Amino acid sequence: MDGKSTEHEENHYDKVSSIQLLNERLDLTLAFSKRYQMSSAVCYLRIFLPPELSQPKDNDTETILLNKISARLYGSLRDIDTVIKVNSTDFMIVIADITEHDCKEICERIIHSISAPYPIDFHNFTIGSSMGICMYPYGSEEPVELKTMAKIQMYDAQELGENCFSFYKGNLNQTAYRKVIIENDLPYALKKGELYVHYQPQYFLKERAINGAEALIRWSHPSLGEVSPGEFISYAEEAGMLNGLFFWVFEEVCQKMSSMKDRSLKYSINLSVNQLLLDSLILDISNILKRYSIQAAQITLEITENIEIYTVKKVNEKLHFLKEMGFTIALDDFGNGYFSFSDFIKLPIDFIKLDRDFVFSLLKNNKHKGVIMPIIQMAHNLELQVIIEGIEDHTQFAEWVKLDCDLIQGYFISEPISFEELTEWIAEIENRVALGFSVNELQ
Numbered sequence: 189m190d191g192k193s194t195e196h197e198e199n200h201y202d203k204v205s206s207i208q209l210l211n212e213r214l215d216l217t218l219a220f221s222k223r224y225q226m227s228s229a230v231c232y233l234r235i236f237l238p239p240e241l242s243q244p245k246d247n248d249t250e251t252i253l254l255n256k257i258s259a260r261l262y263g264s265l266r267d268i269d270t271v272i273k274v275n276s277t278d279f280m281i282v283i284a285d286i287t288e289h290d291c292k293e294i295c296e297r298i299i300h301s302i303s304a305p306y307p308i309d310f311h312n313f314t315i316g317s318s319m320g321i322c323m324y325p326y327g328s329e330e331p332v333e334l335k336t337m338a339k340i341q342m343y344d345a346q347e348l349g350e351n352c353f354s355f356y357k358g359n360l361n362q363t364a365y366r367k368v369i370i371e372n373d374l375p376y377a378l379k380k381g382e383l384y385v386h387y388q389p390q391y392f393l394k395e396r397a398i399n400g401a402e403a404l405i406r407w408s409h410p411s412l413g414e415v416s417p418g419e420f421i422s423y424a425e426e427a428g429m430l431n432g433l434f435f436w437v438f439e440e441v442c443q444k445m446s447s448m449k450d451r452s453l454k455y456s457i458n459l460s461v462n463q464l465l466l467d468s469l470i471l472d473i474s475n476i477l478k479r480y481s482i483q484a485a486q487i488t489l490e491i492t493e494n495i496e497i498y499t500v501k502k503v504n505e506k507l508h509f510l511k512e513m514g515f516t517i518a519l520d521d522f523g524n525g526y527f528s529f530s531d532f533i534k535l536p537i538d539f540i541k542l543d544r545d546f547v548f549s550l551l552k553n554n555k556h557k558g559v560i561m562p563i564i565q566m567a568h569n570l571e572l573q574v575i576i577e578g579i580e581d582h583t584q585f586a587e588w589v590k591l592d593c594d595l596i597q598g599y600f601i602s603e604p605i606s607f608e609e610l611t612e613w614i615a616e617i618e619n620r621v622a623l624g625f626s627v628n629e630l631q
Contacts, residue, residue: 210272210280214331217270217284221324225427227372228324229291231281232338233261235302236316236350249308256306257315264298280335287373288323288355289410295319295353303351318345319353326368327356370415371423374407378436383407385440386604387455389614390575391596391621393589398614400454400488402597403441404604405433430462439476441487444607446480456488456518464491464503470510484514490541492520504534511536518575522563533570539595540567544578557591564593585624600624 214230221228235257241250254276261271261279270282281298283291299319305312320341321327322334337356345354357365377383387401407415424430434457441455463469477484489510497503511517518539542563567574576588579598588596602617 206272206274210270210282210335211331213270213272214282214334217282218324218329218331220284222329225375226285227287227326229281229283229286229288229321230324230334230338231283231295231319231321231353232335232342233279233281233298233317233319234342234346235277235279236318237277238313238315241313249313252308253306253313253315256308257302260301260304261298264294264301280338287376288369289373290376291321291323292353292355292411295321299351299353316350318342318350320345320356321353322356323372326372327358366412367419369412370409370420371427373409374420374423374427374429377407377409378432382409383433383436385437385444385607387607387610388597388604389602389610389617390456391601391618393594393596396622397618398453398601399595400456401610402456402490403437403458405437406604425460425462430460431466434459434463435472435476438473439480442476442480442482445482445486448611451486454486454488454516456490458520459489459491461492461497461503464497464506469506470513474513484510485516488516488518488539490518490520491537508536537572539573539575541575541577542593548578561591564591568592582624585621589624 217228220226237250237253241253258271258273261281265271265281265283268284270284272280272282274280283294286294299317302317303315305314320338320343322337322341324334328334328337341354341356345352348354384406385403386406387403389398390400390402391397392399405417407417407420409415421430424433438457441457445451445455466472476482491507507517516539517535517537518541519535519537520541521543522540542560564574573594575595575597576593577597579585579588579596579600581600584598585596585600601621602613605613
């Protein structure tokens, strides 16, 4: 009697200790995740032992099997992760600093590992399993709810069949779910090598040749596929990541340029107000230029049309210093907002890039030509060149050629392509665009 009571108390103590340890580890992981804006996962794993081990005489075999399962489970995880045995068949797992995609890979690895045969006493035993997962922060931010939803999701996984796992996604529709994944995974994208740069050629009409390209950041998400900048740039700004992305793109472009003997092309890089407010901007980009032996004159910095911020003395001085370093400055999205002409002419710019809405409005209403033509003439009088972006077809191309703009950019010239494709296809692109200069079509 006393012996049974003692064994019961020991089991109860072990269970309480396990739960306490789980809660401590989970609280610590969530605090760390919140502090550094990372995601984590809580998983509930249930294993299904072979029916033949239910007999009392097989207790020793069951103990050996459970030890082997535990060893494989621990071997499938990282040192920073936590595994707590809830009872003889259930485990709680806390996976720190993980995206949903990587968590799926870990879950697949766990299930594959523990479902492989276990040779014990000349017998091969196999087990089944089900696992439910709830992600922090978008599944829940509360420890109790994370554990509860992971367990509930485990039952959903059971309905899918043996050796399956299931993620809790709440009541989100596909659009909301995609947004949540993008916001959650963006901080991991750069260090995991998911971001890359494509280049959209810019066609110089006077020379009838490609003379530059705009560097455009892209994201290849492992489960969502291609994610457009429009889907993640605004969140990057909210999360304070824009400066890091700018310097990464800047260095990526310089690195590519350094590999080329022919450096006749100029490359445009978007520069936001966020970077212009950085005290270290000039020093940081100077160091990158020096590292790859690149001249500032080979790069155009595209600033957005936010004239008011450029009147701030600190920002204006920085723009002029960049100009003195040799950078070409282009004012992007011109015509998209209100500006003071007196402030505008004080900017050290070389190009204005008309907002793509001008392109579409021109085709819809020819009266807009009366507005656009004076803008182009004004720019030329100020010794500025005009870039038109968003040219999708030959009709648009022909219209803007007649309006005497200087550079054309858009899918009619080329879609954004890799650096290797850009250098290889320049002649082919130029030959194709040259067909658009048919005298009959442009008269």
